[in-house]
Amino acid sequence: MKIKLFDSTYYIGACDREKQLFENLFPIPSGIRYNSYFIDDEKTAVLDTADESVKREFFENLKSTAENKKIDYLVVHHAEPDHSSAVVELLDLHPETTFVTSETALKFLRNFSGRDFSGRAKVVKEGDVLSLGKNSLVFFAAPMVHWPEVMVSYNAHSKTLFSADAFGSFGATDGSLILSAKNDISSWDDEARRYYSNIVGRFGGNVKTLLKKVAALDVKRICPLHGNVFDGNIEYAVKKYTDWASYSPEENGVLIVYGSMYGNTKRAVDALSALLSERKIKSKMLDVSYTDISYIISECFRFDVLIFACPTYYGQIFPKMEYFLSNYKKTGITGRKIGFLENGTWAAAATKKMKDLLILSDEAYHFENITVNSSPDDFTITKIMKLSDDILKLYKK
Ligand code: FEO
DSSP: OOEEEETTEEEOOEEESSOSEETTTEEOTTOEEEOOEEEESSSEEEEOOOOGGGHHHHHHHHHHHHTTOOOOEEEESOOSHHHHTTHHHHHHHOTTOEEEEOHHHHHHHHHHHSOOOGGGEEEOOTTOEEEOSSOEEEEEEOTTSSSTTOEEEEETTTTEEEOTTTTOOSSOOSSOSEEOTTSOGGGGHHHHHHHIIIIIGGGHHHHHHHHHHHHTSOOOEEEOSSSOEEESOHHHHHHHHHHHHTTOOSEEEEEEEEOOSSSHHHHHHHHHHHHHHHTTOOEEEEETTTSOHHHHHHHHHHEEEEEEEEEEETTEEOHHHHHHHHHHHHTTOOOOEEEEEEEESSOOOHHHHHHHHHOOOGGGBOSOOEEEESSOOHHHHHHHHHHHHHHHHHHHO
């Protein structure tokens, strides 16, 4: 199908609505979009290919969009297989095509495919320009957003940033490929944050470097490799990315992450949530036993206060909580105010073990620890009440 985005830029990507786990890790209940683009000018260019699962749609879209034109360039911004699975086939089908990519991407693609395309490659680096006619692409290195070889490109003619994984999101869009001023832009947040925090979250410094480069450009449109295309709303997307890259919480509120074996730890955090609500403080509870950690990590990027609550298990941390915390730590997230609630029937040790695992500064451990002895009693409730008062004080400062 031929889908014109704007000017001489066309969409040739496709959605996978059947895949269950992205990277065989992250649940994608609303699917995923693999984006690729075609620029039709004096010279034509395909910008990135697609995942194996949507290769057929990619080639169909390319055929109906390019019609019988030759393809002068294939640009690969990112060599990860979810965007490069059709590279070999495209280059074999189109011997006229020059392959445009970074030195590192060329090496990665050789390793993935066993084919060496250096003989027909134009290797690009920061500042290089690919002229197509009235459109031209200027390349910028974006290492570790999300792999080391990543480049983004800017087309000054259409004021478009081809942003690779940056500004991408999970989810096959339900009907609105293009986010414009007419859309409810906040609908982008949750799956974009979950994508960012789990895929790129640990590389905040690299993302900040890219954002500085983007700030010097007049960007009116963003074409990422996943999720919606932005036509407008650029300030909104950049502000979200600025917050996420600097680990700044998006809003005041308490995320309570808990595990509970027999419901007693749950009763304690239910009490905390109710007391926070009484004090008009926003809170959200997520059960580590039933919530995929990608959703929990995403909410950690959103809220400023985090409470981790769980039973002691074999003198250690409740296993599901331990799994979550070890992944939380890998994101490198900082700047949250953290409190702990542990439960133990004979030797409560979960708080100490959680602190040993996280190894954060004392500053991060902002609140008095709470120990529940098997089930919450009046003394525990007094402690939980004090915790909610302390959180209230934080917001009243
Ligand atoms: Fe969507 Fe890093 O690939």
